[in-house]
Amino acid sequence: xxxxxxxxxxxxxxxxxxxxxxxxxxxxxxxxxxxxxxxxxxxxxxxxxxxxxxxxxxxxxxxxxxxxxxxxxxxxxxxxxxxxxxxxxxxxxxxxxxxxxxxxxxxxxxxxxxxxxxxxxxxxxxxxxxxxxxxxxxxxxxxxxxxxxxxxxxxxxxxxxxxxxxxxxxxxxxxxxxxxxxxxxxxxxxxxxxxxxxxxxxxxxxxxxxxxxxxxxxxxxxxxxxxxxxxxxxxxxxxxxxxxxxxxxxxxxxxxxxxxxxxxxxxxxxxxxxxxxxxxxxxxxxxxxxxxxxxxxxxxxxxxxxxxxxxxxxxxxxxxxxxxxxxxxxxxxxxxxxxxxxxxxxxxxxxxxxxxxxxxxxxxxxxxxxxxxxxxxxxxxxxxxxxxxxxxxxxxxxxx
Numbered sequence: 001x002x003x004x005x006x007x008x009x010x011x012x013x014x015x016x017x018x019x020x021x022x023x024x025x026x027x028x029x030x031x032x033x034x035x036x037x038x039x040x041x042x043x044x045x046x047x048x049x050x051x052x053x054x055x056x057x058x059x060x061x062x063x064x065x066x067x068x069x070x071x072x073x074x075x076x077x078x079x080x081x082x083x084x085x086x087x088x089x090x091x092x093x094x095x096x097x098x099x100x101x102x103x104x105x106x107x108x109x110x111x112x113x114x115x116x117x118x119x120x121x122x123x124x125x126x127x128x129x130x131x132x133x134x135x136x137x138x139x140x141x142x143x144x145x146x147x148x149x150x151x152x153x154x155x156x157x158x159x160x161x162x163x164x165x166x167x168x169x170x171x172x173x174x175x176x177x178x179x180x181x182x183x184x185x186x187x188x189x190x191x192x193x194x195x196x197x198x199x200x201x202x203x204x205x206x207x208x209x210x211x212x213x214x215x216x217x218x219x220x221x222x223x224x225x226x227x228x229x230x231x232x233x234x235x236x237x238x239x240x241x242x243x244x245x246x247x248x249x250x251x252x253x254x255x256x257x258x259x260x261x262x263x264x265x266x267x268x269x270x271x272x273x274x275x276x277x278x279x280x281x282x283x284x285x286x287x288x289x290x291x292x293x294x295x296x297x298x299x300x301x302x303x304x305x306x307x308x309x310x311x312x313x314x315x316x317x318x319x320x321x322x323x324x325x326x327x328x329x330x331x332x333x334x335x336x337x338x339x340x341x342x343x344x345x346x347x348x349x350x351x352x353x354x355x356x357x358x359x360x361x362x363x364x365x366x367x368x369x370x371x372x373x374x375x376x377x378x379x380x381x382x383x384x385x386x387x388x389x390x391x392x393x394x395x396x397x398x399x400x
Contacts, residue, residue, distance in 0.1 A: 016241050017197060019134065021268060028275050031069060031240075031267060038243050040070045040265065047071075050078060055117040062110045062266065065333050070240060072250070073262040077235050081118065086399045087233040088226070089114055090216045090261070092125035093153065095145040096135050100152045101287035102367070103269030105374070106334070108156045110266070111237045115162060121225065121398040124153060125216050126167040133205040143169050150386050152290060155377035158389075161397035164225060165389045168212060176221045179256075183211040186252045195244050213242075214249040217261035224392050233259050240265040270330055274306035290375065294368040301328065301360050301367070309356035320352035321359075328356070328363045335366050 014023045016034060023029045035042055043066070048059045062068050077087050091111050093104065115122050126149065128142035137145075146167040153165065172180070187210070192198060198207055217234045219226035226232055236246060243265060250260040271286045285304050288297055308326030310316035323329050329349060336342050345362070348354035 060113040089122040095149040096131040099291040129168040179215040234261040
């Protein structure tokens with residue numbers, strides 16, 4: 001049976017799965033092709049307008065600017081919400097490093113917006129077990145990293161009265177484990193190989209992991225939260241490389257009598273060296289980390305951020321910047337709130353009237369402020385706060 005990887009390599013296509021993201025021939029990710037291959041739908045302006053109407057607030061910049069660009073059955077979630085029915089959010093983090101980079105923050109920033117806008121509960125899964133199985137890390141180290149990453153997640157501003165954070169090592173059991181077994185019985189070895197591309201060299205821990213990420217999609221996995229809400233729908237904000245997990249989940253759910261989870265999916269956050277580069281923990285200069293100093297941020301952007309500007313001022317004034325490859329401009333698209341200012345930079349920089357150094361300076365200011373704000377919030381997170389977010393308890397203000 002051909003795996004997704006072998007199919008893609010034979011056809012010369014890009015490879016997108018939870019463990020590998022690579023474009024065709026070292027180029028850019030083709031998101032239109034990805035939507036077609038995965039079978040999800042593109043988020044259009046009509047959908048963004050509807051979200052604004054239902055929430056009575058402006059759409060998040062990640063929606064307005066197409067960072068979150070695809071979905072599965074999100075319209076159904078909005079239909080139910082319009083009728084007065086609530087849902088819950090589920091997202092997660094694989095804790096394999098001490099510090100998060102800005103790309104890691106993107107789904108949590110957007111999930112906080114969704115929680116605030118729709119006033120719904122949220123479960124956050126820390127897959128410390130997954131990282132133990134995929135990385136050269138001990139159980140103890142993965143558990144420690146989970147708590148450290150939880151502090152960065154809490155620093156994003158989640159409402160403790162609507163948020164439950166759990167690590168797999170500490171939480172799995174009971175109803176959660178029962179659902180894992182139910183899912184496992186529905187997925188054959190051939191099926192899991194076809195979805196995830198496992199090989200004969202992979203240990204059985206990897207093959208058995210997908211149900212663990214699947215079952216937070218089902219409210220019955222959390223009886224302490226949703227014992228009276230077993231028909232509650234689930235919305236999962238995530239990067240599109242996580243889609244294979246939830247294609248499997250959506251296939252299995254109706255056979256178990258559960259609703260299919262809905263998804264809202266983001267594009268990938270580019271490395272400093274360009275969209276063909278990959279952010280890597282082994283290369284600290286490939287990304288901006290939430291632990292970076294203002295000096296480090298300035299140095300990384302000035303030295304490593306790939307520019308679409310021309311090779312001389314004369315040519316730049318004549319031809320303008322190539323915004324399709326310019327990383328400083330792309331980063332501003334993620335983090336500069338002011339739409340009018342971003343449009344001004346797009347026009348002036350694209351026409352050559354604004355220089356690369358000016359754009360980089362603006363990005364340094366934006367990211368330094370963002371990271372400093374996060375660092376202040378992170379410093380205020382105590383061990384007791386982590387314990388409180390991770391305590392198995394009812395959420396008093398889930399839907400209020």
